[in-house]
Amino acid sequence: MTRFYLAALALGSATAFAAPAAAECNRAPAAYAMPAQRLDQAVQQLAHISGCFVKMDPAMVADRRAPALKGRYRPEEALARLVRGTGYTAHSTSEGLAFDGDLLAVTMSQARALRTAVQTHARAGHLSPAQATRLRATLTQVERTVPRQVNAQGMLTPAQKRDAITKLDAVRSAVGPVEDARGWAAFKRAA
Incomplete structure (x- = not known):
């Protein structure tokens, strides 16, 4: 069974939600059926589904909620939908995805x-x-x-x-x- 983990980066409080250790970021659309939940949980779920690392500062999202996400989306589209309305933004990086709170x-x-x-x-x-x-x-x-x-x-x-x-x-x-x-x-x- 593949283990999922939350890896802390050496960049202070930045965190990467990681996918399975052997997985690679799949940029193709994937099916998402996620309930409304805490934003950090939703981002971690997205990382698991897509295989993409998501770099973010967990302190930024401590009190934020994500809407339900249902449908087929590319990882960057899914992350953008999760952060919509929060004032935060998301974008693709060479390593996966990043969450821009600032x-x-x-x-x-x-x-x-x-x-x-x-x-x-x-x-x-x-x-x-x-x-x-x-x-x-x-x-x-x-x-x-x-x-x-x-x-x-x-x-x-x-x-x-x-x-x-x-x-x-x-x-x-x-x-x-x-x-x-x-x-x-x-x-x-x-x-």
């Missing part, structure tokens, strides 16, 4: 830092009122769109992520450097 927080933190910079530059007269209005509108668009996409899809597509980065970087180029709010540089590298 995507929404990082994006919103960067937008807030840029909004403060726009306000500061506008008050100092470094931006015209029209420029400041355009930059604020761009930030508002990101602040409304990204949470809606993350909550609706459980992920951002690569195109949606690039779009958010492009818009926030356009504001950043207008106001100059701002603090690397909550891992913005790492977020951009992963895009």
Whole structure:
């Protein structure tokens, strides 16, 4: 009988839910018939069914619930459905799957830092009122769109992520450097 296990990674509190030791991540659609349950349990079940490792921080999901999952899905689709509505996202990696708890927080933190910079530059007269209005509108668009996409899809597509980065970087180029709010540089590298 194959044993399933929960392997702790050497990366602090990051955890990988592992599939059978000899299994390989199967990217093909598989049948899922999972009840609504704790998110950590659902992710572990997904790992067992798909054979894919799922990297995540268990502290992020300690109090979260996953909806029932019934149907045939590729592993990344199944994980995206499990995290939909939580503000978290999921994506494929070369090793399996990863659970991104900070995507929404990082994006919103960067937008807030840029909004403060726009306000500061506008008050100092470094931006015209029209420029400041355009930059604020761009930030508002990101602040409304990204949470809606993350909550609706459980992920951002690569195109949606690039779009958010492009818009926030356009504001950043207008106001100059701002603090690397909550891992913005790492977020951009992963895009």
